Amino acid sequence: MKKYAVITGASSGIGKEFAKILAKEGYALALTARRGDRLRKMAKHLKTECRIVEADLTKEEDCYRLYQSVAELPVAVWINNAGFGHCGTFKEGELEKELDMISVNVRAVHLLTKLVLKKMERQNYGSILNVASCAGLMPAGPYMATYYATKSYVTSLTRAIAEELRYEGSPVYLGCLCPGPVNTEFNEVAEVEFALKGISPAWCARYGYQQMKQGKTVIVPTFSMKAAVTLGRFLPETLYIRIAAHQQKKKKSGRRI
Numbered sequence: 001m002k003k004y005a006v007i008t009g010a011s012s013g014i015g016k017e018f019a020k021i022l023a024k025e026g027y028a029l030a031l032t033a034r035r036g037d038r039l040r041k042m043a044k045h046l047k048t049e050c051r052i053v054e055a056d057l058t059k060e061e062d063c064y065r066l067y068q069s070v071a072e073l074p075v076a077v078w079i080n081n082a083g084f085g086h087c088g089t090f091k092e093g094e095l096e097k098e099l100d101m102i103s104v105n106v107r108a109v110h111l112l113t114k115l116v117l118k119k120m121e122r123q124n125y126g127s128i129l130n131v132a133s134c135a136g137l138m139p140a141g142p143y144m145a146t147y148y149a150t151k152s153y154v155t156s157l158t159r160a161i162a163e164e165l166r167y168e169g170s171p172v173y174l175g176c177l178c179p180g181p182v183n184t185e186f187n188e189v190a191e192v193e194f195a196l197k198g199i200s201p202a203w204c205a206r207y208g209y210q211q212m213k214q215g216k217t218v219i220v221p222t223f224s225m226k227a228a229v230t231l232g233r234f235l236p237e238t239l240y241i242r243i244a245a246h247q248q249k250k251k252k253s254g255r256r257i
């Protein structure tokens with residue numbers, strides 16, 4: 001039986017690379033993002049069945065419409081990848097943009113995780129991967145306050161549900177991918193430049209997929225980010241937050257924040 005993989009935010013970056021990997025693995029795909037033109041163009045090059053669902057995940061009705069469009073299909077993999085960030089002081093940040101960020105990075109992930117988890121339990125199989133960030137494993141991120149807070153929500157939610165599933169012996173896998181800098185369009189959208197060297201989205205997605213198959217709950221690509229996260233556990237939180245603030249400030253190349 002043909003099985004499906006659904007990827008949100010498949011029009012660029014990490015999501016696009018997940019689409020390539022899952023197509024090669026033989027899944028039929030449902031690809032979603034706002035830029036349907038990009039998804040249609042991509043689908044022409046992927047040698048598998050592709051369903052395109054144009055959706056703006058800031059809108060609750062689009063989240064439900066996306067779910068309904070695949071509700072009757074055997075969905076084996078669901079990747080909640082869509083998301084974006086913004087850099088600057090909290091006081092000066094645009095409220096509308098921040099609320100949209102919370103809608104995409106948190107609300108849509110929460111809503112879809114619940115619906116898809118229930119569907120996969122009814123099916124008796126399935127894997128859900130939430131693309132969070134290393135930001136979600138740190139206590140706070142000054143100058144990217146909302147983004148860090150959204151990603152903390154995703155890592156906390158994912159870890160908690162994963163433990164519930166483990167305890168129940170659920171057949172469903174749930175994990176979160178927590179990359180450090182990845183060279184995608186993220187920076188353009190966030191209006192920043194990385195202070196650290198980024199990895200390729202292809203490498204990030206491949207690593208995420210391999211670790212997902214091994215059932216890892218919190219997936220951190222690259223040794224340096226793993227070391228940063230581990231080191232963080234031994235630092236006083238105030239110091240760790242100050243280091244994070246310093247790194248975020250460096251991202252706003254040339255701009256004072």
Ligand SMILES: NC(=O)c1ccc[n+]([C@@H]2O[C@H](COP(=O)([O-])OP(=O)(O)OC[C@H]3O[C@@H](n4cnc5c(N)ncnc54)[C@H](OP(=O)(O)O)[C@@H]3O)[C@@H](O)[C@H]2O)c1
Pocket residue numbers: 008009010011012013014015032033034035036055056057058081082083084085104131132133134178179180181182183184185186187189201
């Ligand atoms: N790049 C990094 O350094 C990095 C590090 C850690 C975590 N991450 C996380 O990785 C995920 C993917 O980001 P990326 O780095 O691949 O960035 P990207 O290249 O900018 O891709 C973001 C994707 O999210 C989609 N998206 C954004 N807003 C949306 C909305 N309102 N409705 C539906 N789709 C929306 C975009 O599609 P449309 O614009 O076509 O809608 C795009 O496909 C994000 O959750 C991000 O937070 C990235």
